Amino acid sequence: MLKRKWVTTTLALILTAALVACGNGNNGGSPSSTDKGNSGSSGKKTEVSFWYLWGGVEGEYVEELISEFNASQDQYEVKGLSVPDMQKIIVAISSGEGPDVTDNFSNNTASYVEKGMLEPLDTYIERDNYDVSDFVPAALDSGRYDGKLYALPINVNFNMMFYNKSLLAAAGYDAPPQTEEELLEYAIKLTETNADGTIKVMGFPDFPNVYYTNSMAFAMGGDFISEDGKTLTPDNEGMKKGIELMQAYRKQFGADNILKFNSSAKYLDATDPFIQGNQAIRFDGPWFGHTVKNVLKKDIDYGVAPYPAPAGKPELAGGGEVSASTFFIPSNAKNKDGAWAFMSWLMAKENMVKFNDKFANLPARTSAYDDPALQDIPDFQAFAEAAKNPNLKAFPTFGEQGSYGKVITDEFELAVNFKKTADEALKTMKDKSANLLK
């Protein structure tokens, strides 16, 4: 008898716990019914829910800024929540359970706009006379679609060339490669192999592969859409050069050996070759130096330089691909005014500086680049300087750009694994993307 009683009690407890927890889960998503977005009508703070992709330590930085905003005014109370998966945020928005404001990558904006998910920001900007004149143009444009602005960038991302100074010096080079020919020549000379042909030190920026594909095409003078914006041009000259350069390098040492080297490594882990001192040249973003020096506390003597220029066109040096982390307000947000209030506060110069100081990123406002707070970030000056380069370009924004990117990545991979020639791959890219732009 006693035993039965015990079982029943336990079951009852579990069920109660389940109900309570489920109830909690529900409440977290939908703001309470008092949030009608009429700012300050009652004097009570209305709630603004803000979901962000960052987690862990970075999530804590975001929370610090949120509490600063909450303390700075008495109309809104921002509730932050870490949701580190963008698909989930989008799905939550679709079910009306989403946040009032959230962040995402600029390359998704267009497809969200096409689904009617985003609130245009122009009326807010006009109403508040909000100054966006000092944003990096390419970054601001990434939030624009059909002439309307749907998202504001908080930072600018692009890659630069990191090189291991000691490895270069050992090979007799005192400066990084300036042109595509030099890049290949240096890379081959910098590479060390083991007795069985596997790679010990890699000279080429082959790892991480994804940081090479598009940015190298831009750096080699290519663009992914025609100037009139009507035709996709994945088969551009820059893409071809990017493929051929990597092919030339891989031919020298064997694609299989390169793959083995790449697949053994985990990005920014102890097995990351640049961090081990086993990669001489690497393409990476503004956060890389900060991560190496301040997070992983590795003492590597490296330099930062712009991407090399295509052969015979020194004026194209320092090109690459720009993207941004952007913030937007979903069209079905419950507290749009509060969302804008928080977003415009965060995007104001001084707060944008605070944000990027913590993340070691490049702010989207060029006027912030002189701010003393940012100068301590490793490589900040180099990136700030490079950001002015007009050769930096953005990937075209349109609804199917995700599929476009996938086609390019897939064919690029086949070409550099020697499953296809560069021309075959380019032709397939062209064919498969022919109908993506509507």
Place this chain on the structure above:
Amino acid sequence: MKKKTWIGLAFASPWLLGFLAFTLYPLLASFYYSFTSFNIFQSPEFIGFANYTELMGDDLFWKSVKNTLYLTAVSTPINLFFSLLIALLLNTKIRGLSIYRTVYYIPTIVPLAATSLLWMWILNPQYGLLNDMLRMVGISGPNWLADPGLSKFSLVLMGLWASGNVMIIFLASLQEVPQSLYESSQIDGANKWRQFWSITIPTISPIILFQLIMQVINNLQYFTQAYFVVSSSALNMPGSGGPENSLLMYAMYLYHNAFIYFKMGKASAMAWILFIIAGIITWLIFRSSKKWVTYGGE
């Protein structure tokens, strides 16, 4: 209605409700969705067979079909054969049976997520245990999960490690083969090999059939391990299918279409195609089973 019927219905009602809400209605709904353009933000719009024709011309769809069929065709027989072999070894009235059984079973209870992680590390070309052991005997190991030609086979290996369920079922069924059958055939002078083919296999053939079907169905729905292996590389773009898309499993591409590209209609069409393929394969197995499955052991 009779009182019995009411009672029966009452007892079966949880399942009945579940069947209506979570099987029958969704089945019909997904059939309808498969003829619509539907992105969950806007309501479905009827477009006829467009999703199906789009799939027929979609290289990635075909790639995912090939990958999944390959995995099913390779993994299923290897898994069944290996499990049966171990079960036969364990069925030799060996001492310490329960210890062996425990050891072989433990990998099966490791969650697939952890299994995937662990094997990614073991199969790491440079720092992995497997290639290190190969190196000791002078072999330069392959790239395993990173090699488009080997990546699926690596998943098969992973599956073999966790094949304890099938093994235990086989072992139990072997133990149920009546001893008298062996004894009488021994008198007839049959050797072990003949006994295996004429007694053991026929007696357990219904169980082999059942396991075969379950394995095929599971393999056609293969998702978690491949998803983990592919998404583990933090620098992969969403929608990636592993090296040269060699790990793009059918269920994974379906998931991508539904929740990355938000093409619910196309994903529903994929689901129905899978349903039909699974149905045909099951039917073929059942049909062939008349030739090799013997009933009436009980």
Place this chain on the structure above:
Amino acid sequence: MRSIKLRKSLPVHTLLVLVGIAFLAPFAWMLLTSLKSLEEISTFPLTIWPEVFHWSNYKDVFDIIPFARYFLNTLLVTLASVVGQLFAAPLVAYSITKIEWSGRKWIFPIVIATMLLPFQVTMIPIYMIFKDMGLTGSYWPLIIPTFTGAPLYIFLLRQFFMSIPDAIIQAARIDGASESRIYVTMILPLCRPALAAVAIFTFLYTWSDFMGPLLYLNKADMYTLTLGLQAFLAEHYTEWGLLMAASALFTLPLIIMFFFAQKQFIEGITLTGIKG
């Protein structure tokens, strides 16, 4: 006699031990890696035994991912699912084995057929149902379906119920006991071993389920362990040592459970495979 027997079984033992080592080695590797330092993991050639035991990896896991929180989340979903299956599956199995009514003949084949139905076919509409009910982002979509009984467990319990003689139920009926009374006081206690198997299977399955949480849970603080592990994996700067420590912690409860419930476990699996 004895030595002959031993000599005969020696090759089998050798083989079994070798296979056993192959089965345990990955495990050992997980534990050993989880105790190595960042540097040691990436040294070459590999070390098998950690030079220094880095217990701090486990501490770091707790610091980086809210392990206790995910653990409780997972436990909650898992226990609720176990309750759900224990409630529904035996009811249905009883209905189709021990109550003589016209529907029983129809249900079993349908149960078997749904076992063969790929879950992807129903995934999207079920998702839409929960979305329309405003339940995505909560644990309900993971729990509610378990209260309708999974086909596999109905099947398993049906196999077990078939072995209970009808005569004892008939006797009780003649004594005037109602079906619900018979079910609760007679049948449920009788099939305790099979129920234990259902509970264990549900526990295992839900504990490691990935697709369900992946579809329905958004917020990081509601994640289950599988999702937490995946998020951890996808984040930058997570070293292999930490990943292995997290995997080990994730697996541990299941191993412990297995050792406690081994018997029911093996019996349960056997039940699903036999008399198919």
